[in-house]
Amino acid sequence: MDIVEKYARDVIAGRIIAGPMVRAACRRHLDDLVKGPLRGLRWDWDAAEYALDFFSEVLCLNGGEHEGRPFVPEPWQAFIIGSLFGWKGPDGYRRFRVAFVEIGKGNGKSPLAGGIGLFMLEADGEPRAEVYSAARDRSQATILFRDAVAMVDQSPDLDARLKRSGGKGNEWQLTDRETKSFFKPLSSDSKGKGKSGPRPHCSLLDEVHEHDSPAMIEFLRAGTKGRKQALVFMITNSGFDRNSVCYAYHALAEKVVNRTIEQDSFFAYVCGLDEGDDPFADESCWIKANPNLEVSIPAKYLREQIDEARDLEHKRSTVLRLNFCVWTQSDGSWFRPEIWDRNEASIPDEELEGLPAVAALDLSETADLSALVLLFRAPDGRRHIRAWCWLPGEGLEKRSVEEAVPWSEWHRRKILRTTPGTVIDHNEVAQFAHDLLRRYKVRALAYDRAKTRQFLLKLEDRGMSFVRVSSAEALDKALKESRADLIVYDWGQGFLGMGPAVAAVDRLLLTDNFRHGGNPLLTHCAGNVRLEEDAAANKKFSKLKSTGRIDPIVAAAMAAGLESLMPVAPLGSSVSAPGAIGAFFG
DSSP, X not given: OOHXXXXXXXXXXXXXXXXXXXXHHHHHHHHHHXXXXXXXXXXXXXXXXHHHHHXXXXXXXXXXXXTTOBOOOOHHHHHHHHXXXXXXXXXXXXXXXXXXXEOOTTSSHHHHHHHHHHHHHHSSOOTTOEEEEEESSHHHHHHHHHHHHHHHHTOHHHHHHEEEESSTTOOOEEEETTTTEEEEEEEOOTTOOOOSOOOOSEEEEOOGGGOSSSHHHHHHHHHGGGOXXXXXXXXXXXXXXXXXXHXXXXXXXXXXXTTSSOOTTEEEEEOOOOTTOOTTTOGGGHHHHOTTBTTTBOHHHHHHHHHHHTSOHHHHHHHHHHHHOOOOSOSSSSOOHHHHHTTOOOOOGGGTTTSOEEEEEEOOSSSSOEEEEEEEEOTTSOEEEEEEEEEESTTHHHHHHHXXXXXXXXXXXXXXXXXXXXXXXXXXXXXXXXXXXXXXXOOEEEEOHHHHHHHHHHHHHTTOOEEEEOSHHHHHHHHHHOOOSEEEEEOOOSHHXXXXXXXXXXHHHHTTOEEOTTOHHHHHHHXXXXXXXXXXXXXXXXXXXXXSOOHHHHHHXXXXXXXXXXXXXXXXXXXXXXXXXXXXXX
């Protein structure tokens, strides 16, 4: 029986419950059985069965209740193994050279990868085969390698053929002295750059969502150029950084299985929920992200995770990401991605002119990201955010590589601005801010006094008058009495200052009134945000705990906090006091 085709048909017929991208992968397989020969593709069930037999007849599982049991692949595992080794390309060699598997934590992806590595080491007929388990750091790479070593321990055939290097429990290489083949872990350095030299027949890349750059993956892929049937096999949980290499492969996988693009050498098996599925309310969807449910991952364990996450936002994000294959906006505690995403829509920039607006500035002193944010209130009550950000232009490409953030691309797309040199030129930022504030007739600006005092003087040099305030009462008085061009509010950066600002932007997001326009730089920074809390439950954004730059989000919160202090005129009324905003929210 061709169990690979059977699995695909059972999934499509609904006899096996699976998520949307797995269903698409099965549909792709069935379509290629019919149409693939027109592209030179050939399905070789004998080759697929040979690989599957290696698992069930040679390998044993390890750990807990599974210790010593034959590794008989589950149907979903058989689909992956059979697809990888059964499909042939026009040249007669194997079709798939890159595979991407994204699945919930605890579903046995590491033993699966270890078994594939041992098959390609010992049963693939490749002389001097090099097999690597690779990860961001050595400890992670060793986890997968240890699974392979444990399978060797329990297989008399493999145990007799493979020599271990290293002491018991500390093995660092498996070697077949007859074929001169070896299997060992390989890690990148702290910046994600691979070591030199490998010519892998099989590369097993673990926890791709933790890779901070594509360096290791691309390095190993480049090393396969001399191997006719090499395989780069990536396994991962879902992540939170949508600018990461992992999300790039996730997005590619979605396009390939849905046939948006044709890439015959790329295999994908990506678990996930359907739109509308709620794992907190409906256990029936759990198996879509956990095909090994009640095999290697008990439903009891998932219930425990769900129960803990109901009251802990950071736990909720982690559970959705690791256990249910949901790409969260961050791996911490601010907002779930669906809340951010549903606030993406906005109005065209030309419609912003004439709307009441406030601003906030988070200005760096040297080479860090600087951000100016304007918040506009539309007649329907929604607030529309626009952010302008700066970095030094010199070394931008290097910064993009080192931080694994597409600063250079955003600069080319005019999402990011730069100033000449290695530090932020405050004069250039001041000129841009001056023109922008006058263009939109911004009445009030929140700023951080510790960083912005000299900047305000630069605005004054350009003919802009301002009055400083540091309380709601002083702001109200200035709005009514001052004829200055701009009211600048000294916004404290501690819990007492940022607490109300964070609460204000939270309210706007939760009520779908924070329209950010899908700015990718702003979205990236939102995904980096971590909160910290004082004893009085005041919250602020923590630049120390956050996973990357958050400056425009800090500025957006300050703008929301400032806007919440502005007078709100009833619809149809006007405010005519000298120097006031007029019908600011009228």
